[in-house]
Amino acid sequence: MRRELALHTDKYQINMMYAHWVNGTHKRKAVFEAYFRKLPFGNGFAVFAGLERIIGYIGSLRFSEDDIRYLSEQEENYAPAFLEELLQFHFQGTIHSMKEGALVFPDEPLIRVEGTIMEAQLVETAILNFMNYQTLIATKASRIKQVAPNDILLEFGTRRAQEADAAVWGARATYIGGFDATSNMLAGKLFGIPTKGTHAHSWVQSFNSELEAFDAYAKVMPDLVTLLVDTFDTLRSGVPNAIITAKKLEAQGKRMNAIRLDSGDLAYLSRQARKMLDEAGLPYVKIVASNDLDENTIMDLKLQGAAIDTWGVGTQLITASDQPSLGGVYKLVEIESASGEMVPTIKISSNPEKVSTPGKKDVFRIIGTNGKALADYISFPEEAAPRSGAKLKLFNPLHPYMQKRVDRYEALSMLEPIYVNGFQVYSLPDLSEIRRYHKEQLDLFWPEYLRKLNPEVYRVNLSQQVWSRKQQLLAQHMEPDIE
Numbered sequence: 001m002r003r004e005l006a007l008h009t010d011k012y013q014i015n016m017m018y019a020h021w022v023n024g025t026h027k028r029k030a031v032f033e034a035y036f037r038k039l040p041f042g043n044g045f046a047v048f049a050g051l052e053r054i055i056g057y058i059g060s061l062r063f064s065e066d067d068i069r070y071l072s073e074q075e076e077n078y079a080p081a082f083l084e085e086l087l088q089f090h091f092q093g094t095i096h097s098m099k100e101g102a103l104v105f106p107d108e109p110l111i112r113v114e115g116t117i118m119e120a121q122l123v124e125t126a127i128l129n130f131m132n133y134q135t136l137i138a139t140k141a142s143r144i145k146q147v148a149p150n151d152i153l154l155e156f157g158t159r160r161a162q163e164a165d166a167a168v169w170g171a172r173a174t175y176i177g178g179f180d181a182t183s184n185m186l187a188g189k190l191f192g193i194p195t196k197g198t199h200a201h202s203w204v205q206s207f208n209s210e211l212e213a214f215d216a217y218a219k220v221m222p223d224l225v226t227l228l229v230d231t232f233d234t235l236r237s238g239v240p241n242a243i244i245t246a247k248k249l250e251a252q253g254k255r256m257n258a259i260r261l262d263s264g265d266l267a268y269l270s271r272q273a274r275k276m277l278d279e280a281g282l283p284y285v286k287i288v289a290s291n292d293l294d295e296n297t298i299m300d301l302k303l304q305g306a307a308i309d310t311w312g313v314g315t316q317l318i319t320a321s322d323q324p325s326l327g328g329v330y331k332l333v334e335i336e337s338a339s340g341e342m343v344p345t346i347k348i349s350s351n352p353e354k355v356s357t358p359g360k361k362d363v364f365r366i367i368g369t370n371g372k373a374l375a376d377y378i379s380f381p382e383e384a385a386p387r388s389g390a391k392l393k394l395f396n397p398l399h400p401y402m403q404k405r406v407d408r409y410e411a412l413s414m415l416e417p418i419y420v421n422g423f424q425v426y427s428l429p430d431l432s433e434i435r436r437y438h439k440e441q442l443d444l445f446w447p448e449y450l451r452k453l454n455p456e457v458y459r460v461n462l463s464q465q466v467w468s469r470k471q472q473l474l475a476q477h478m479e480p481d482i483e
């Protein structure tokens with residue numbers, strides 16, 4: 001899925017790059033941070049994803065002759081010397097990022113980009129595009145996993161995804177979030193995700209009878225038989241016919257895998273089907289369910305005692321239908337002044353939650369002596385990193401009355417160097433390692449933060465210095481009017 005993506009950016013980035021170039025400020029050093037302000041789905045955490053795509057994008061970020069020709073035709077009339085410079089462009093900056101699978105929270109930097117203002121500006125759109133979508137889908141997947149931790153989860157969403165890239169990268173994100181397999185073969189091939197598939201109603205409809213269809217399928221793939229039993233009448237024909245086919249398989253020393261339910265009352269039908277299968281001496285035949293499922297229906301079906309072992313989840317997952325976007329932003333936090341020093345910058349808003357936090361920052365996860373996360377802590381790189389024994393004051397700027405002091409803890413540094421001066425220094429772990437990391441991350445949190453409904457709020461705290469600098473800049477920009 002690699003393709004030329006240099007122009008996968010908003011025009012205003014190119015316009016700013018050009019204006020900086022004309023202005024002679026394009027080589028100024030800048031630091032941007034990407035973060036989101038609000039967790040999706042009312043969840044207590046988000047799951048960071050998108051880094052593989054970002055690395056691929058940064059590594060191959062070049063303007064082709066064709067791109068330059070296209071740019072030269074724009075109404076802005078970019079100067080030929082600027083376009084010549086773009087032709088030579090490659091990313092030479094430094095990027096730090098959360099690892100994929102990390103639990104992440106509002107208002108903490110997930111990705112930090114340092115470089116010339118020109119290069120750091122160019123990559124904003126694509127970085128946010130990849131991070132926002134994949135983080136959203138990994139979060140949705142992890143949320144579904146929380147309600148069915150011991151069941152098998154299959155991702156079935158491609159047909160309803162927002163086009164091909166979303167289906168394929170979305171499938172990868174669901175695997176990071178805890179799904180076990182995807183039906184998308186390209187995602188399987190590209191990323192090594194296990195693939196699974198049953199059959200559709202059309203298979204049954206293309207035969208003269210349901211039983212004939214089941215037998216023919218079982219004959220072709222005797223070790224991988226999952227039969228869809230709801231084409232005509234689940235309990236009167238589908239399940240009885242599946243039992244006949246399973247018995248024929250048994251006679252050949254084979255075991256049928258499962259039946260799939262795809263309509264009707266899944267709780268009732270699964271319980272009845274389970275009973276029928278058990279009574280027929282087929283307790284090993286599993287039950288797969290699909291049909292517009294999400295974390296709410298799955299949780300409800302489990303409460304109703306549904307006898308479902310495997311959940312096929314499509315539309316609601318791959319489109320994150322209850323919240324189809326994550327509002328991640330990319331803000332300038334430091335810029336080199338004309339005299340060469342790095343100066344923190346702030347973006348003011350009448351909404352206090354939208355006021356940016358100035359300065360280049362690091363993120364630490366503070367782990368208490370019981371092995372559980374206490375809070376995240378944001379400080380400047382030039383401050384001494386938090387370490388056990390050194391008292392740490394935890395307070396949140398929006399809730400300054402909630403303060404806590406800790407002195408015995410472990411501080412995990414969350415931002416990994418990915419690119420340093422244009423060179424990739426990070427080798428992406430394979431997906432199984434990313435999934436494992438996600439699971440380890442979940443284990444760091446009390447269940448109160450992980451529950452689906454009204455989770456506890458996990459706090460992201462600022463160091464005293466970060467807090468003071470923010471106040472200082474706010475005061476500078478908000479001098480009261482004198483009447």
Ligand SMILES: Nc1ncnc2c1ncn2[C@@H]1O[C@H](COP(=O)(O)OP(=O)(O)OP(=O)(O)O)[C@@H](O)[C@H]1O
Binds near residue numbers: 263291300304
């Ligand atoms: N016992 C149940 N409790 C709660 N929700 C259920 C239960 N059984 C099924 N559902 C959900 O209810 C919805 C039923 O949707 P819908 O009415 O479109 O399906 P259907 O008529 O059974 O099947 P279809 O239209 O696909 O042939 C689905 O989202 C399904 O997952």
Ligand SMILES: O=P(O)(O)OC[C@H]1O[C@H](OP(=O)(O)OP(=O)(O)O)[C@H](O)[C@@H]1O
Binds near residue numbers: 160200291313315
């Ligand atoms: O419901 P989802 O979570 O998206 O899961 C994928 C759905 O895709 C298939 O249905 P199909 O495309 O045949 O449509 P239909 O079942 O809605 O008729 C499958 O039978 C599932 O019902």
Ligand SMILES: O=C(O)c1cccnc1
Binds near residue numbers: 156157183198260290
């Ligand atoms: O394999 C399946 O059963 C499947 C795959 C995609 C969509 N719906 C079902």
